[in-house]
Amino acid sequence: MDNVAAVLLSIVKWIFQLIPPTKGRIPEPGTLFQKLLSLRFGEDKLKKLEFLTEFYFHYGLFKFDSKIYIFNSKLAQQAIYKLEKGAEHYLENSPLKNTFLGSSQKSPETRRAIASLFRKTSIEERAVIMMGDIQEMCKKFRGEPNSIVNITEWTLRLALDIVGHVLLELDFHGLDKQQETMISSMTTILHRCYALNEVQPGSKEFSDASEQFDAITQRVLEEALSIDDVAFKGKRLVKSLHDACGFSEAKDNMKLFLMAGTETTASTIPVVMSLLVKYPEIQNELRQEAETLINALVADPTTRLPKTESVLSEVLRLYPIAPFISRQNYEPVTLGDVNLDQHADVIIFTWGIHRSSHFWDRAREFVPFRFLNSSKTSGNMYIPFGAGSRVCIGQHLAWLELRLAIAFLLYQFKFEHAQETPELNFVVDWAHAVVHPDKDMIFKISPTQNNPIKLP
Structure with a gap:
């Protein structure tokens, strides 16, 4: 039936493209169209939205489930900078509701303090600490039974260690092993509830996880504040x-910090490794780059890794971890030729922008070294960390962490497909705007013959 729906959708798309777009109109799929989408894509909302991005390309936007999805670059830029943040109404039951992410009313003093936490220079000054955490993870890899590693689990632990050491100057392992409880509660909230829908926000399990996470966060803060500043x-x-x-x-x-500070790493590294296992020749090229530059990287963690950085950029293009940016307008506003009513629910659809065949050559293919040639990417809208007032505040932390982790891992290990390795599929946390692999990524690893990494 989905093959029949695919053919019918192709016919409808061909006919629709013969009709000139109506100026100022926001198109919306009708009942029959939506039935065809459901026959073709089932309950996969992300695939439906991706199809609609191509279908309505000449409009630059469309309406679906009462939300306006924008993917025209000029309209998207106007929406990002002219409209207000729109996260709070998504986060009603989330533990992040009262953070600056979920409220547009936080004080300027708080924003300045938070910005100082994630300033590029501040993060880079702590790169040695980050490298130490990555190297500790690599040491533990060598003790894994049967050389099978759950990279999703390990990168979540790594990300928590780095948040603790780099941002908070605190070792979570010293909190009476609270790290395990923290991981369990975060997994219940972010993955089992918001991404997989296995747990409902109003359930006792969700409430227990939220209370547990709140109690641990309070203890983490108390512990961090009890440390004497003289030592720093x-x-x-x-x-x-x-x-x-x-x-x-x-x-x-x-x-x-604890949730969002782990999301990019715990979602991106498993995707990168899945692709490098699928394309071992690319994995070998990145390993050779790491072998050539590892000493320079240890001496200066900002050292360029052109091929590794291109692969990371391509992964964040093809599978943007933050698939959309939400905005709201509190009074009528005009974007281009489109008039938006008061309280319109606007989505800048990053996933559609990054994967549109109108913007990118071989848009839905993994082209690992696409970003080595800037002429092939210039002019395209590329916003993997968002933009405007909702740009990811942790982008410098995430980028440095990803670069170092991939280089260190590939220098020391070879990753291969195992019987337990799942297919790469995705689920979306629509409340927090995050895409996750739907299963833990598990691989076979074997040590390389490279000399041990010596940290400063």
Whole structure:
């Protein structure tokens, strides 16, 4: 039946493209069209939206489920900068509701303190700490039984270690092994509830996980504030945040650091490794680059890794971890020729922008070294970390962490397909705007013959 629906959708698309677009109109699929979409894509909303992006390309936007999806670059840029953040109405039951992500009313002092936590220079100054955490993970890999590694689980632990050490100057392993409880509660909230829909937001299991996460976050903050600042060169990052907004608001934003600070790494590295296992020749090229540049990278963590960075950029193009940016308008507004009513629910559809055949050559293919040639990417809208006032505040942390982790891992290990390795499929956390692989990514690993990495 889905093959029949595919043919019918192709015919409808061909006919529709013969009709000139109506200026100022926001098109919307009708009942019959939506039935065809369901026959073709089932309940996969992301695939439906991707199809509609191509179908309505000449309009640059469309309406679906009462939301307006924008993918025209000029309209998207106007929406990003002219409209207000639109996250709070998605986060009603989320532990992140009272963070600066979920509220547009937080004080400028808080925003400045948070910005200082994630300033590029501040993150790079702590790169040695980050490398130490990555190397500890690599040491533990060697002790894995049967050389089978759950890279999703390990990268989540790595990301938490880095958030603790780099942002909070705190070792989560020292909190009476609270790291395990933290991981369990985060997994229940972010993955089992919002991504997989196995747990409902109003359920006891969700409430228990939220209360558990709140209690752990409070303890983490108390522990971090109890450390004497004399041991550090200046005022610590977490102390700056506390002084700016007080304990309660600092705790709320700590939840954001712990959750969002792990999301990019825990979602992206498993995808990268899945693709490198599928294309072993690309894995070998990146390994050779790491072998050539590892000493320079250890001496200066900002050292360019052109091929690795191109692969990471391509992964974030093809599978943007943040698939959309939400916006709201609190009074009527005009974007281009389109008039939006008050309180329109606007989505800048990053996933559609990044995967549109109208913007990118071989748009839905993995082209690992696409970003080595800037002439092939210039002019295209590329926003893997968002843009405007909702640009990912942790982008510098995430990018440095991804670069170092991939280089260190490939320098020391070869990754291969195992019987347990799942197909790469995705689920969407629509509340927090995050795409996850639907299953843990598990691979066979074997050590390389390279010399041990010596950290400063």
